[in-house]
Amino acid sequence: MQGVIVRIAVSVFGLATLAMLLLSIYNDKGYFAVHARKLKLQAIQNENQLLDIEIKNIAEENKKLEQADPEVIEKHGREDLNLVKPGDVIINVPEEPAADPPPANHN
Numbered sequence: 001m002q003g004v005i006v007r008i009a010v011s012v013f014g015l016a017t018l019a020m021l022l023l024s025i026y027n028d029k030g031y032f033a034v035h036a037r038k039l040k041l042q043a044i045q046n047e048n049q050l051l052d053i054e055i056k057n058i059a060e061e062n063k064k065l066e067q068a069d070p071e072v073i074e075k076h077g078r079e080d081l082n083l084v085k086p087g088d089v090i091i092n093v094p095e096e097p098a099a100d101p102p103p104a105n106h107n
Contacts, residue, residue, distance in 0.1 A: 025031045064072040077083040084090060 023030065027033070061072060065076075
């Protein structure tokens with residue numbers, strides 16, 4: 001009789017241990033959730049670094065515009081406003097048309 005009680009106790013302890021192990025891995029604060037959050041945090045930090053670099057570049061360009069740097073002003077005039085200098089040759093390259101739709105079947 002005592003052997004049966006010991007077996008039941010060991011089984012219950014084993015199942016409880018297994019349940020706690022599974023919960024520690026799969027619940028919302030388990031290993032996989034923490035790992036996924038860590039990856040998401042790392043992606044956000046990388047994006048933050050790229051945005052910081054972009055902010056610095058924009059600040060530099062803004063400073064040059066405030067100082068009336070002719071190269072930056074010309075660059076924005078050409079790229080943003082499509083301005084040209086006298087004597088420039090303008091070449092318009094048409095965009096490739098979308099693929100022709102298949103002919104309609106008029107039976």
